[in-house]
Amino acid sequence: MSIDLSRRNFLRGAAAGAVTAVAAPVAEATPFGPREPKQLPPKAVGMLYDSTLCVGCKACVSACKQANGMPVEQPAHLAAWGEGTWDMAEDISGHTLNVIRVYQNGTMEQKDREKDGYAFVKRHCLHCVDPSCISVCPVSAMRKDPETGIVSHNPDACIGCRYCVYGCPFNVPQYQFDETFGQIAKCQFCNHLQKQGKLPACCDVCPTGASLFGLVTDLQAEAERRLAAKPGEMYTFARGKLGGDRPSHEAPLGEYQPHLYGEKESGGTQVRYLTGVPHEKLGLPALPDHSFAAVSEGMQHTLYKGMIAPLALLGGLVFLARRGVKSHHDEDPSS
Template sequence: MSQVDRRDFLKGAGLATAATAVPIEADAAIPRPAKQIPPEAVGMLYDSTLCIGCKACMAACKVANDMPPDVIPESLSGWNEHTWDTPEDLSGRTLNVIKIYRNGTAEFKDQEINGFAFVKRHCLHCADPSCISVCPVGAMTKDATTGIVSYNPDVCIGCRYCVYGCPFGIPQFDFSDPFGKIAKCQFCVHLQKEGKIPACCDVCPTGASLFGSVKEIEQEIGRRLAAAPGAPYEFPRGKIGDDRPPNAATIPHYVKGVYGEHEAGGAQVRYLAGVPFADLGLPTVGRQSPASIAEGMQHTLYHWLLAPIAAFAGFAFLARRNIARNRPDDEPKS
């Protein structure tokens, strides 16, 4: 190949690559459409203003899901040698945890300044879950009817992508177990299959943890937010529509917004609170589902694998043409 031909070759190949590479950059950031909550999905409302921090939901969750106690080293002493469950956060052994917000003198319930408040942390059962999106083997799945996000330990390879992919910091891995698996709330799906309600909602004495369909939960939230602070209100307990006696109290001063309604594309677990959600330690998450952004980029790139294929086709064509040009005339041309 002459010097000029080589230059031609490189120029042509560069043009071929550039021509096919432009659409990759232009389309790379287009997210795929976000997935929606199924119409008959189950949901949960956690109303922080009703929570008294009794932690009955934590104990019931442990029993219902056959989870071992989580004993922090500080609480290990002669009188408490593996006796009490004392989790401070979610872990491979704890699917649900009640935490406390404190400020200043911590005198006033559900007040940001000099107040305190409780918050319950567990899986939100997202509309478009990142844990599912990042799992390479399909160990996380979302039920098409109930919307419950479940985990299959038999499929899981222990890569822990879901731990890092969840925008709410929910899935946990038990490193103390040689066959460790992911732990996260699965909405007590085994109880729901028996016609029961999630254990945390069943035992909650005040109705702070309340079960119902997402539609019912949204209507209940609408009623609470529409009522004037101080107005008498009968807060349902257990399950919306249950015949158990309600918790007769008054409407509190709610902060603006419903956590879980829009975060990361929306979720089936929603929060109401009297202090800002960020103060309660709930992650500040954008509205766009991270799964839709990441998968949109991936699909765009995979789609445009046509680009490198076209570039290589351009290289092959130019190489073949130049070889043919430089071949002695007495050689047969293919």
């Protein structure tokens, strides 16, 4: 009996000690919540995509394929029609980094109208200010340039875990499942061309300036000017690069949705969208202002501050062991 009582007392004391050890750092630790958000680099580059200027020509898709050595891709149900001649990818994939999609409603009488209208939208990496793909990557294969802010992928470091695929709120990184040694594919904003002093291919060939390259701070100011102007007014639109030397063109301003998409979504992105149709209708997800990476890392840092998580686990194991011993003695009359 004395041995059993000693064991019970030991387990009871161990459990109490574990709870006390856990409670102390919990009381001192910062409450669960996001860590400090990462900030946009001062010289970060990005893109302003104006859906009201896009004519759906897909020159950007073709230029992206050529600049990045990507093959023609066709959905199975369209392959027989195109016979390998036309690139007809319906969404981004392991072989398509940039695609133009179309919104259609009713009679489609007027462009950029939600009802009985249609609109184009460009889909590719938004180059988040605080990227989830970098946060979840266990080997630092995803990287963010500290000066330009461009999010790139290093295939030599990648182990193919595909955490970035599941972690991205925009569903951008894609894995090449059809390849024997598949890799992650995503828009890297033609980083190799920018190093040569050139523009990203999609911005370089856009005939209307719907895809406009520049410093994010300048693009933000340009977007705000367009939002502040009156719909229908003649406006001078830059092409290629904001502030560049290419000839601009004049056209009436469209009627924009009041919110500049990408300004705050998921902690902000370096690609911003001006649209005439609500963002969710164009497949742009509704997201909180904070980054998911900031939330998950904030929780991890709180849990492991002062070894809270391991001590909590120990306390739980001691509690289960104690309950098991109690059940054993309750069931054994000889004890």
